[in-house]
Every structure is written in structure tokens, then in C-alpha cells.
Amino acid sequence: MAEDGMSILACYNATFSATNDIWMTDDVIAKRVPLLCLQIAYDLLVSRFFYFILKRIRVPLIVAQILAGFSLSPTLLGNFKPIFDLFYEQQGILAIETFSNLGILYYVFLSGLEMNSDVILRSRKKGTSIAVVGIVTSMLFGVGLLTVQHKLEDENDTFSLTPKENHNEAYLFWSLALSVTGFPVLARILAKLKLLYTKLGKDALTAAMLTDAYGWVLFTLLIPYSKIGGKPFLSVISTLLFIVFCFTVVRPILTPIVEKKTSANTWRKSQLLDLLMGVFICSFITDCLGTHPIVGAFVFGLILPHGKFADMVMEMSDDFVSGILCPVYFAGFGFRLNLPFLLKQQSAGLMMLIVVLLCIPKVLSSLIVTFFFGMPARDGLAIGLLLNTKGVMAIILLNVAWDKRILDPYCFMVMMLAIILMTVIVSPLISAIYQPKFRFMQSQLKTMQKLRFDMELRVVACVHNTKHANSMIHVLEATNATRVSPIHVSVAHLVELTRHGTAILVSQMDRSDSTVGTETTNYGSQSEFESITNAFEEFVKQYNAVRIDTSKVVSSYTTIHEDIFNVAEEKRASLILLPFHKEYSTIEGGLEIINNQHCEINKNVLQQAPCSVGIFVDRGLGSLLKTKMRIVMIFIGGPDDREALSIAWRMAGHSGTQLHVLRIHLLDKAAEEKLSKTKKIKSHHGILSTVMDSVMQNELDEKYLISFRHKAVNNNDSIVYSEKEVHSNTGEEIPTLLNEIDKSGYDLYIVGQGSGKNTKIFSKLLEWCDHPELGVIGDILASTSFGSQSSVLIVQQYMIGRKTVVKQSHRESMKTGPEIL
Template sequence: MTREGNATLNFIPEFACYNTTFDLSNIIWRSDNVISERVPLLSIQIAYNILASSFFHHILKQFHLPLTVAQMLGGVLLSSSFLGRIPGVFHMIYRPEGIMSVETFANIGIMYYVFLTGLEMNCDTILRSSKQAVVIAVASILIPALVGAGFFALHNDLAGGSSVALTAKGYMFWCAILSVTSFPVLARLLSDLKILYTRLGKDALTAAILIDAFGWVLFSLFIPFSHAGGKPLLSLICTLLFIAFCFCVVRPILARVVEHRMRSESWNSSKLLDVMMGLFVCAYITDLLGSHHVVGAFVYGLILPSGKFADLLLEMLDDFVTAIIVPVYFASFGFRLNLESLWSENHSVLLPLFMVFLLAIPKILSSLLVTVYYGMSSRDGVGLGLLLNTKGIMAVILISIAWDKSVLFSNQTLTISYHAPLSNSCLILDPYAFTIMILAVLFMTTVVSPFINAIYKPKLRFKQTQQRTVQKLWCEAELRVAACVHNSHQALGMIYVLEATNATRTSPLHVSVLHLVELTRRGTGLLVAQIDNSNVQGGSSEQYGSQEEFETICNAFNEFVEEYKAVRFDTSGIVATYETIHQDIYNVTEEKRANLILLPFHKELSSGELETTKTAFSDINQNVLQAPPCSVGILVNRGLRSLSTATMSIIVIFIGGPDDREALSIAWRMASHSATKLHVVRLLVSGTEVAEGKAFQNDSSGVLSTEMDSVMQKELDDEHIFHFRHKGLHNSDSITYSERELRLETGEEIPLILHEIDQKGCDLYILGQGSGNNYTVFKTLLEWCDSPELGVMGDIVASSSFGTNSSLLVVQQYTMERKSKLHCSRKHHTSKVCDDIL
């Protein structure tokens, strides 16, 4: 039996008709051979979508554009204006009989994507949102909704008017499309731009979560009323009752089952797939009740427990859904896109471009109004509006549904054939409006990254922090420290060092604890969890990202603050890839106006020896040392103890340079604590030539001199030592000072002099990272260091052959006129020199 039908839209007439053969012997499908006829075609379609989106993403990722943009461009490439003009290519990829298959596959896949969105959404963040975020969200919903209604009315006038019922439906869809913001896409975009943990990033992401939640409410309400006929009010009530049943009854049951399984560690792939059956059940029920099937998928993801269980599901599904299924869905609207309709309906060519530009204005306008009300800068208002313009899968789903409803309204007989041409007088979205909305979504999401980079450049602010060092800090000013930790053991070592800084009422201490967590997957749950700085969900099975680890760190600092009333602290979780996490540290440190960044060494004490915990920690430390906005200290903890139970003996070895002056300034502050003793040893180096330094111009003669740097640094060193001896040494019995001559020939004398100094015993060495680097011998030795981030002196003290159990704090002072070279160890791999301009 054969039946002919018009399976596509009337603007691609050459592909409108196709034959379908029904095989009565095929009891299950009652169609042609699905395996031999449809599966190969679907495989080609999926392969094209993956290749097209991967190609565009490879090009656009260097511009920090979201993956959604690449996937949408892959769909646009399928339009009749591009591949549609090549009948052979288009017929090979998207034959008419394959359109139904790819749409079915795409709609099943989008259920998984929406399910993962609900699984990653943090309901607690919504409930704890600040008043400012709520106001921003409300303004970003109401103003675009009102403007969207005006745009739809204008379009209706240009199209010749429409019925009242369909006009109301059109208002709903247009308002919802302009109002929604995709928080998963925005979270990844903020992370890539490295502004997620700034005030602008947190405000934008919090507002985006509220807008997205409201968008799902609108989605659930609009869908029943968008149907032609039926009982929409009854459908809406039934859908709301089902959602309430899921939250009140199903969610507690699932929570108990999942918790029991997680405690017994009895989860495996088959049991996880059993849980996934609930996705199809919920999707089927909401579709049966007259709503959309993605509503049930989203609700099911929302009621499942978060934490490690959610991570297991995301690890199993995220790559498959994001990389394979979503590109197919975005490509499914490509053959509906008709760019020729923009200039084929007696409209000016500039009018569609003007409409696309106008559709991006409402969010910016609403954000500007709110920021003016709260006294924020207009730059932040524009940036916030641009960020909230980020669209994603929700906007595309709404546009697709509006298009599908248009097709149904154009032909009330629900058959395979669409013989009647589409009438503009009864459409929610005609081809002209459909194309404008798709281009507007693509435009708004694409321009966010370049515009934010143009108006919001955090690196420019670092130039204003040249003097943010401990040496330049006023005696009675608050010391602000950013303590970076990966686990609770590192947090204890940081606390003992901070305890020694002797916080008082006249010189208090503010600690910003930065819990560094590696982003090991594409999901946004980890990123969203950092908004209120009170919750961190583990990104992997490793101990460094667990919720228990974060709570232990918070408890340790709480006890520290309770004991010392002049100390206050705040916690921030930073989730990023280890290759780029140093940029987030820069931004948060700048936001906190810190004077010092404390970093943990990549080795920890185990059985009396320092053992490597993770080599990536060393890379993070070296990256942070490259261009920080303030001074940096790296702590090598060999068993520091609390000053409430023991005394601390501190030794500073002073050779010269800005790093040594910063190290002495920190030790000088610690020496005011009653339980510390400080001994400063100045090494007067002789017998070696001065290495080439930075060239300075002599204004009087116009001659460049490499010796001037050494002379200036020597004068600054003498001045700093003079102030230390005059103000510190003579006012405290716990401070001692001595000078020793160090005659360098080959560098073998350095370990000998360090062993002599260490004979009296020491709990903590404080050294400059660039100590001695202005001498040729030190620069040569640095190339052979196992840990170049510690410098030559620090690498010797931290080595197992030094024969001491002293802890070590290596300090680098921030200065703009400095060049340093980080040398990678030649012992384990090929030596290389990395020039880092500070």
C-alpha cells in the first residue's frame, strides 16, 4: 500500500512529496524495513550534525563562544539558503522520509537534556536568592515581556492581522521567548570568561537561575492554552497536581532509596538505567495531561537527589547528550529556516536586521534601570543585560513549539499530509517571524562574549594594585589574605601560619578561604553551587571536591575565628579546570582586595617525608606566580603546630631583592606575637658576578644601564634592613639579627651555609622566591631545581637531603618592573625556561 504526503513546508517544494510503503507482513512497524531503510539515513544525519557542530565549536571556542552557538550554526547550515540550495547534498543528508525520524530522535534526546538541566539546578540557591537578584530577575522578565508584546503587535500589523485567540497565543510565546535566559549556557560562558566569581558574574548567574525557573513555570502554563480546542484549564490543574505529587510523594521515596543505595555502594550501570525509566514515565504523564513531555523530564530531574548520585548520572549521560543528541535537535529546525523570506515579503532588507537588534535591547534596558536604582555603574548594567540575553535550549524549544502549533492551526486535520498552504492570518510564527526569532537568539548569544571582553576587562584593574603588598601595608591597616586550599589538611597548615600573623583590634586579619575544585565535566551543577558560597558539590570521586571536605574546612576556620576575635573570614568555592583556575584566583583576590595569596605546596608530609599529592597543584602555583594582583606565598607544611600549644621559631634568610623584603615584612609582623621568636640572617654575597637585570634608562644621560637595577635594589635593601633594626630589633627581645658573608664560586657553598644556620633548629623558614636571582650562580642553579616555584634557597630547604623538618613559606612580592624566569626541573624531564613578565 502506498500513500503520498506533503511532509515538509511549502518553501521547499522540490522535496515536498515522497512515497511511503507499508508492509502488512511487518506486524510491529507496518512500514518498510526500518533497519535497512531508516537507520542508515538516521546515522548519516547524526554524523553530519556532530561533525558540523564540532567544526564550528573548534573555530569559535577560542573566542569563548558557547557550544550552543556552534550547534545552532550547524542547524542554520541546513537551511534552504545554504545546503538547501544544493539538491544533491541536502537530499543525501535530509531526505523527506528521514525528517520524521530525526525529529523523533531529537525530541527523545531533548528530554534527556532537559532532565540533566533539572538535575543540575539547585533549588536551595533559588530560595536563598538575595533581594537584588530577585529585583534584577523580575525586571528582566517584565520589561522584555511588555516589549515582546509590542513587537508581536507590530509584526501582526505588517502581516495583515490575525484572530484574537491566536493573537493571545502569539503574545504568550513571544513574551516567553524574549524573557527566558539559559542559566546552564550562561554558567559555562561566565566560567570561560573568568568572571563567574566576580560580583557581576554572581549577580548574573543568580538572576539567570530565577529567570530560568520562572521560564519553566511559564512553559508549563502556556502549553495547555496553546492547543486548539480541548480543556486547557483542566489540563493545567492536572499538570500542577502531578508536579505537586512528584515533590511531596515521589521525591522523599526516591531520596530514601538513593541514600540507601549510596551508603551500600551498590549502584551500577543497570540500576542507574532503572532509575532512568522514571524519566519516560513522567514525560508520558505530562504529555498525556496536555502539557509538553519535556515538563515531566524537567520535574523528574528536579526531584532526584543531588550530590554524588547526580554526578554518577551526569558522568554517564552528559557527554552523550551534549555532544550527540543536542546537535541533532538544533539541526532539526534547520530545514524550517528560510532566510529568503526576510526579503521576499515586500520588506526592506534592513528591517529584519533592525528587528533582531531591537529584540536584544529589552534585557539591557531592564538591567540598566535596576543597576541605577542600586547605585551600580552603568558598565555593570550593560554587562549584566548582555549576560542575561544568553539564550539556550529553552528559547529554541519555545520557537519550535510555536512553529508546530502554527502548522497544526493551518491544517486542523491531523494527518500525515499538509496540503493547505500556511496562512499568515492564523499563525503564531510564520516563516518570516520564525527566521527573525532564530537569528535573534543566535545574535544575542553570540555577541555576549566579545562585548563583555570589550567593556569588562578584569586584567586592567590589576595595574592599580602595584602597592598591594605586606611591606607597603600600614601598621594599623587590616591584613587581607586569600588562602587557597584543596583539602582540610592544607587548611590546618594555613590556619597555623595565619595564627602567627598576630591579628589584633588595631591590625585585624581578614581571610578569604578559596576552596579549589577541579571541573572534571561539562555540567553546571558545580558552578551554580558556588553562587552563595555555602555549598560545594563534588565534581568527581576524588576527596578534594567532596562536600564533607568543604564542611571540614569551614569548621576549622570557624574555630580559628572563635579563638581570635580580631579575625574574620569568608569562604568561596572556585570550580574550574586546573589549567585556568589561576585566573579565577586573580579575580576573586582582586574582589577581596587581598594583600597576600597563600598557596599550598604540591607535596604533603607523610611518614616523615614530603610526598607528592598531585602534580597539577605545582602547575597551579607556577601559574599564579606569573601575574598576580598582590604578593604570593607558597607554604610547605612539615608539621606546623598551633601557637596556643607551642612556640614557633622563625628564620628569615635575607640576601636582597623585593621578595626578600616582602618575606622580612611578613616575618616582622609575626614577631609581634608572644609565642614567636624571629632570627634574621643577612647573607652578604661576594665572589660572584651580578647577572643581567632589567635595563633602566638614565634620564640625565639617555644611556641604558643594566647595573642601575642592582644599585637601586641594594639601596632599597639597606633602607629596609635599617628600618627593621631600628624599629623592630631594639623594641623586642624575641628578635635577633646577624650577618654572614657568603662567598660564591660554584654554588656548593649555599647548602653549607644553610646547614650552619639550621643547627639551632627552626619551625618555619620564610624566604623570598627570587632570593639571590640577581647573581649568575643562583640563576644557573635555578635551572636544576626540582621545584622552581620555591626558588633556589627554598628548593634546598624543602628537599629531603636538607636534614630538617622545618616548614617553609616562600614569598613573592608583586612589582610591575620585574621579570622572572621559571625553570622546569631537569631531573625528571627536559629542562625548559618559561619567561613570565610580572
């Protein structure tokens, strides 16, 4: 053994009790269990502490768990013998290792349960190319860098050098650990960075899953050859036969039984536990065959049905396995890192350089492949960084190589540092490359007003259920899709993410953008998704000028608006359609609250959307195939009203639509503006933050109305234009006027949301608003007290600096009272 502190990491006395004298051994419960509980508690608390510190830069939890073990290594607290002996007494080492290995078995089982083998077989050409080139490049670089590493080691330290008979295995383990990617860790990073529903995210996920699958295959083949003696070839063949048996015999038997009980909802916990005993059975078999037990656990997870059953198992065990069992295993990995031992070497600086160079192969290979596919260099760099993310496979490989002395401590710790470095830097660097606050500001204005009539209208229609889908179809039907001006609708089924599994992320990887109904999902109600898909399929059959693609957006409701933005940016949409969070009930004759969280989603989308937004309040809007639609558009002024008029103008092109545009003039006291302390504050784009230039807006309003009256009203008998005046600033004239309009009985109101208006009359009306996100007019029309039976579409035009407008106005309203947004 070495005399520099490494002996405490290399071995320990394994004889703790008398052999075959079970009744003469120590009291296990009294001596081992308290120590085990102390070790587990320390790992959990310290890993949570590190995660709390590092979560702001989006560092994965696995890194925090490794750092928890590193805190007890000889680098830190391990230098204090009383503290080290307290947590790592010899009699407690076997207990903690048994516990950690149990945890890693179930962690790998859940990873197999999350991974969809069908998606691997349908992988796209781009993702496959990135994965293959990345693997080959990493293997070649790995061999070269390990050779350099061996040249730098101290040849006088016989303990540290890799035995010559293990050199071939060392190259394989080192290169494989460098080439694999932690798919579950990467999927969660993409979800947190809100890049999951982008082309970049899908390409990175595809490449990561293929690389992960390659890692498992090579791991299965490699482990038998790492053992001294035995018949490795026979072990490999028998293990492969066992895997084939599981897929061809066990899976067809288990799948119908599991799916039947899952669909009937007749699972009892005892039956579920009996099924999960298969993890131990398969692990035992693969261990007996000469490979690693985790191979059996992974295969068993892979052959079980996905979908609702996988969700149920994950819901039951994911928190316990990932939150309690696995931290102990990852902490044990970090415990083996001894920086003083590494830094004592004369070539320590060059070794640290190797740590940095190990991050290059994936980046270099991704840049080369993305160049041939015509992708920006920024995307290639980002994919390379993402594929550097390491997970459980790399850690298991290094642990096996350590236990079998395939890698010497120098090589082990250099690769360990590289794994930690790669995983830590991914999120901060990707955030710097794709800065969230500027991600959507570089695009051109995406509004209906700027869109020519002979261009394709691109819409993102967000729905939560089938009823919302039918409502959106009626609105889209009214937008008058023609061969000259077609519509491309991207349907986003919004589903709340309630756990941290990655099975639902896998379903987003292989989507077709040109057809409907080809996507499957493993999360949320599959029947609900199919109903939504079928409804839009029927819509496409009725209108040849409509293209549809559907997808499921699964995320936390607090951040799902960012995923909606990514979809809108990816599809180059001009309009995002959102359902109102209250639903019209014909039985009760009013609006019934469905989900207040949907209201928060709408507010978040309105504040930061990369294009125009419409919120639809459905009160039974009918189909144009059955009846003529009567629409009234109320125009007061401002960019939102001009956007609303442009939508109404497009709808009026349909032969079955009648449009009445009513302009309300605010005169005398009604036109008085409310003073604002922030009136002169400008954003960095040069646009007023809270109060728009009323003179300029009036000029734009007049210009657009003149164009509308000249081109539309004079050439279409189904379009009527009229004007009304409001003089008082008491706020009573507008509701009265709206009541008079409603007597005519319209099917749909189209109004602007009204951001930027700063008149006193709107400030007073805003005090009575139940839903400020609808604006003053929209809130009145959507109110049950108004008594209207008409549906309402509230429109907000995209403008740079909209987020600043809303936030600054909110601060002003908190200081001086309510103010129109």
C-alpha cells in the same frame, strides 16, 4: 503552500507504510537506520567543525549545533537538491525527529537535575530585582516589537501571516522567548570567562536561574492554551497537581532510597536505568495531561537528590546526551532558517533592525536596576548582555510555535536570528568590557610591605584537602591577629572540574561572606569540605580577631589560577597562600609527591597574581597555643625579600614567637651580575622586564632594613639581627651557610622567592633547582637532601609587570641557559 521554497519547511508526507500491516512495511533497519546514522554523523561533525572555528571567541556549543543545521537550510547547501535529498529524504524525517525529541527530553531532565530549587528560594534581593525587571521589560518590548513586525510583513502573502485566531498566542510565545535566559549556557560562559566567582557572576547567575524558573512555570501554563479545542484550564490545573504530587509524595519516597544507595555505593547500572525510566513516565503523564512532555522530564530531574547522585548520573549520561542526542535537535532548529526568504521582503532592512532591537530590553532593565543598587554602569551592561544568553527553553518555545503555526515564518526567523545574535555576541563583548590582561593592573599595589600594622590583613588561603587546611591555620595563627590588626581569611577549597555540568556552579550563587560553614556544595567531596570548614571554625573560636569565609573554587586545573585571582581581587587580598605540591611524610622521612598539577597551579599563580603570594612547605609546623615558635628570615635583597621580612616582622609581634633575621651580603665575585640581552627592555609600565636596577634595589633594601632595626630590633628582645658575607661565585658557600643556620633548629624559614636576581652565583645554583618556582634559597631548604626538619614559607611580592618578568626570563634561559627568575 508558498512557491518560494518554504513548502519544504512547512510540511511533509507523513504516510510511509501500510496501516496495521506491520509485517508488510518496508525493511526499517535497511532503509531508515543508515539514513539516520548519516544525519547524526553530519550534525555531529559539522557542529564540531563550527565549534572549533568559533571557540576562540568563546561561542557556546549550542550556537555551533544550530549552525550545523543552518548549513543544510535553503540558504546554503539546501539549494543543491541532490545534497538536500541525501540527508532529508521523506522516509527519514520521522526517524530523525523521534531521535531529536528523545535527546531533548533527556537534556531537559539533566537541566532539572542540575538546577537546585533551594537556591531559588534563597535568592538575593539584587538578583531577584534584576530578574523581575528584566522579565517585565522584555515582555513589554516583545509585544511592541511584534506589533511592528506584523506591520512590516507582506499582507499579500497569506501563507506567511499569522492566523488571526492565534494572535494572542503569538504575542505570548514571542514575548516569553525574548524574556527567558539559558541558565546552563550562561553558567558555562561565566566559567570560561572566569567571572563565576565575582559579584557580577553571582548576580547574573541568580537572575538567570530565577528567569529560567519563570520560563518553566509560564511554559507549563502556556502550552495547553496553544492547542485548538480541549480544556486548557483543566490541563493546567491537573499538571500543577501532578507537580505538587511529585514534590510532596514522590520526592520524599525516592530521596531516602537514592541517598542510601549512593552513600553505600551499591548502585548497579540496571537499577540506575530503571530509575531513569521515570523520565519517560513523567513525560508521558504530562503529555496526556495536555502540556508538553519536557515538563515531566524537567520535574523528574528537579525532584531527584542533588550532590553525589547527580554527579554520578551526569558523569554517566551528560556526554552522550549533550554530545550526541541534542545536536540533532538544535540542528533541526537551525535547518528552519531561510535567509533568502526573509531578505526578499521589501522591509527586510527594518526586520534586521528589529533583530538588533530585541537585544536591548535585558540590557536596559539591568542598567536601571544596577543604578538603584549603586553598581557601576559597566556591571549593569555586562549583566544585561549575559541575561540575553538563550538556551534550550527559547528554542523549544519557537519550535512549538512553528509546529502549531502560532508564529508565521517572518516572526519565527526574526526571533531565531535574534536568539543566535544574542548568544553569539555575549562572550566577545564581555571579554572586551572585562579585558583579562588588564583586569588586575588598575588596582593599587597589594603587598604586605605597603600594609600598615593597624590595618586588616586580607589573605586568600588555597587548600586542596584537610591537611592543607590545618597547615594554613598554623601559618595564619603565626601572623599575630589582634584587635588593632585583625585578619580576614578567604579560604578557597580548590577542586578540579572534570565535567561540564552546572550543578556545581549553582552552589556558588548564595554565599555568605561573614560566617563559616553555611555553604553547601554539590561537587567534590562534601565531607572534605565540611572538615576544612570545621577546622577553620575552631580557629575562629580561638582568635576573636579573625574573620573567615569559605568557598569552593571548581574549575579546570589549567585555568583555576584565574579563579583564584578573581577571589583575591574580590576580597581585596594582600596575600595569597598556596600549599606546596609535595607533602612531608614522617614515615618515609621525605617529601611525597601528591599532585604535579598542583605545582602547575602554583607556577601560574606566581606569574600573574594581583597581590603577593606565599608558598608554604609544611614539615609539621606546630600551633602557637602549644609551643613558642622560632622563625628565621634570610634576607639577601630585592622586593621578594623585603616582602618576606614584612611578614616575619608581623609574626614577631606575637609574644610566643622568636625571630632571627639573617642578612647575607653578596660581595666581590658573588656580587657579579650575569649579562642579559634584555637588560634594557622595559615594560609599558616603565619597569625593567627581567633585570631590576641593582642600585635602586640596594637603596630600598638598606632603607627598609634600617627601619626594621630601628623600630623592631631595638624595641623587641625576641628579635635578633645578624649578618653574614659570601664572596665566592661558585655557589658552594650559600648551601654551607644554610647548613650552619639549620643546626640551631628553627620551626619556620621565611625567604623571598627571588624574582629578578641576575647574579652569576644564583644562575649557577638555579641549574640544580628541582623547583624553580620556590627560588634558589627556597628550593635548597625544601630539598630532602638538605635534611632540615623546618617548615618553609617562600614569598613573592606583587609588582606590576611580573608576568613579563617571568616570560622574558624563560625565553632568555632557553637561549643562553638557566637564569634566575
